[in-house]
Each structure stands twice: as structure tokens, then as C-alpha cells.
Amino acid sequence: xxxxxxxxxxxxxxxDFGAKFGRFWRVVYAVMLQDMRTRFAGGGYLGFxxxxxxxxxxxxxxxxxxxxATVIAPVGDSPAIFYGTGILPYILCFYPGRMMNIVMIQNxxxxxxxxxxxxxxxxxxALLEILIxxxxxxxxxxxxxxxxxxxxxxxxxxxxxxIAVAIYLGIGIGVFNALFGTLMGQFYQxxxxxxxxxxxxxxxAYFPLVYAPDRIKRLLEWNPLYHVVNWLRSAYYMDxxxxxxxxxxxxxxxxxFLLLGLLGERLLRGKLLSL
Numbered sequence: 001x002x003x004x005x006x007x008x009x010x011x012x013x014x015x016d017f018g019a020k021f022g023r024f025w026r027v028v029y030a031v032m033l034q035d036m037r038t039r040f041a042g043g044g045y046l047g048f049x050x051x052x053x054x055x056x057x058x059x060x061x062x063x064x065x066x067x068x069a070t071v072i073a074p075v076g077d078s079p080a081i082f083y084g085t086g087i088l089p090y091i092l093c094f095y096p097g098r099m100m101n102i103v104m105i106q107n108x109x110x111x112x113x114x115x116x117x118x119x120x121x122x123x124x125x126a127l128l129e130i131l132i133x134x135x136x137x138x139x140x141x142x143x144x145x146x147x148x149x150x151x152x153x154x155x156x157x158x159x160x161x162x163i164a165v166a167i168y169l170g171i172g173i174g175v176f177n178a179l180f181g182t183l184m185g186q187f188y189q190x191x192x193x194x195x196x197x198x199x200x201x202x203x204x205a206y207f208p209l210v211y212a213p214d215r216i217k218r219l220l221e222w223n224p225l226y227h228v229v230n231w232l233r234s235a236y237y238m239d240x241x242x243x244x245x246x247x248x249x250x251x252x253x254x255x256x257f258l259l260l261g262l263l264g265e266r267l268l269r270g271k272l273l274s275l
Contacts, residue, residue, distance in 0.1 A: 027115055031107075032124035038106055055095040056136045060143070062087045066206060074208050075237055080149050084140070085236055086205030089228040091136065092166040093173065094196045096129035100174030101181035101189055104272065111273055118265055118272045122178045126171050133167045159235035165250060166228045172254040175261030182272060199225045210244070221246070224253040 036048065066087075067079040075082055103125040110116050144151040153159035181188045203225040209217055220226055227250040234245060265272070 024120075027120050028124050028127075031110065031116060031120045032128060034110060035103070035107055035121070035124050035128065052132055052135050052139070055091050055132070056139055059084075059087060059091045059136065059140060075233075078149065080144070081151060081236060082233075083206070084144070084151065085233045086203065086229050087200075088137065088140065089162070089166040089232055090196070090200045090203065090205060090225060092133050092163065093170040093225060093228065094200075095136075096126070096133060096167065096170035097173040097177050097192065097196070098189075099129055100125050100171070101177035101192060103178050104182040118178075118182075118269060119262075122175055122261075122265065125178070126174060129171065129174065130167060133170065137163055153235035154238050155235040159232060162228060162232035162235060165231065165247075165254070169224060169228060169250070169254040169257075172256075172258035172261070176257040176264075177261075179261050179264040179268065179272075183268070199223050202226070203229045205229055224250050 063080060063083045066083040070079040070083075073079040073082045100122065103121050104111065104118055107121050110121065111118065141151050177188075177192060181192070202220050202223050204220075205225075209220055209226070212220065221244070227245050227247070230245045231247065231250070
């Protein structure tokens, strides 16, 4: 085969890949629009505001409840900042995982179309959840500033990294949930909520775990949310020796859930389509 023929063959493969990639993302975009119409009561702005407002209200309620019940912050000068940096990662993990849990149940009719696969639904919902999580974070910071609480971290880059990893963990868990939530139904959804509440309680969001006995602390360090909380707090309490973060473990756990979900979708796609 001549050099010109090889170049032509390679260009043909590149063009074919580009066309398939473009079709894939056009399908994902169309699915995302349909998902918004299904989920947000006709796709209106009010429905989207409710989708943002629900986790935001949950976040504000928990932070205000804990802050009002605390006279002296466990760490630092502000109870609101201490509890905010503990509860925000939980919200950014919990809601993407929960809403991706039911994506195929909510959009089952679309799976009857030959152009749409379960993965199209999962990716479309993941993009939507990332957008919602970012808006919740921005509105929470802006609302705190309007209320007179300086929520700006000492290290904004470190805080942005922690928030990004919290969302990544939520999406990784969500991809995993999209598979098993569809296969196991309501039972799995209840188990997920109970597990996440347990992870929040043992993450150090409400009290620093540095004073816990070493044997208990070693068990709690298996909790990925513990590391997300500490990662975000390390951007606020930079001189605090109580900060304990295993970044590689945290990213590894998030990636494990993501890969297991992707692999499971590939292996069980036929079963998902037949449900």
C-alpha cells in the first residue's frame, strides 16, 4: 500500500470517527432536552429552578440548623463556615447520585427508540446534574455573602478542587446507581439514601474526628465523604493540624464507581433495554 493510500485510509477512519462522535453528542443533547421536559414539568424555567432550589434548600436548612444550635464553632470562628464546608460536599455527592439513580426509570420510554442507549440517558443526566451542582454552589456562596458571611476560602484553588472532586464523586456514584437502581428498583433507592446519611454522620461534617480513638478513626477514613469534607476545609483552615486528606484514595473510589457503572451498563445493556 502506497503512502498516499495509507494517508487516505487514515483520514477516512478519522472522518468516520468524527461523524460517529458528532452523532453521539447530538443524541445526548436531544436526550438532555427531553430529560429536562420530563423532569422539570414541561421543561420550563420554574421546573429547573425547583431542581436547583431543592438541594440548595436542603443545604441551607442543615447549615442554619446546626449553626443556630452551636455557640462556639468546633473549629475556627464561624459555625456557619464550619458546617457549610462539611455539608456542601455531602449535597454535591448525594443529589447527583440520587437523581441519576432514577434516570432510566423516568425516561424508560426513550429507550424504545433505536438511536438511544442507556448510556445516552446516563451522560445527559450527568451533564444536567453537574450544571445543577455548580449553580447550587454559586448561589450558596453568593447568598452567604449577602447575609454577611465571608465564605471565601483562604485558598480558592484548593476549594475549587475539592468542590470539583465532590461533584466527580457524586457523578461516579450516580453512574453506578443508574445501573443498579434500575435493576433493583425502590429497594436500592432506599438503601442508597440510608448509606449516604450514614456517610454524612461519620464524615466529620458535624464535629471534627481528630479526637476520635485511633481505632475508630482508621475505620472512618474508609468513608470517601470524610476526605471530601477535609479537602474543602483545608482551603479554609490552612493552619489546622486536624486536616487529614487522602486525595488519591478519594479519586480512586470515585473512579471505581464510575468504571463499574460504565462496565456494568455495557455488559447488562440488553437486560436494561428489556425491563
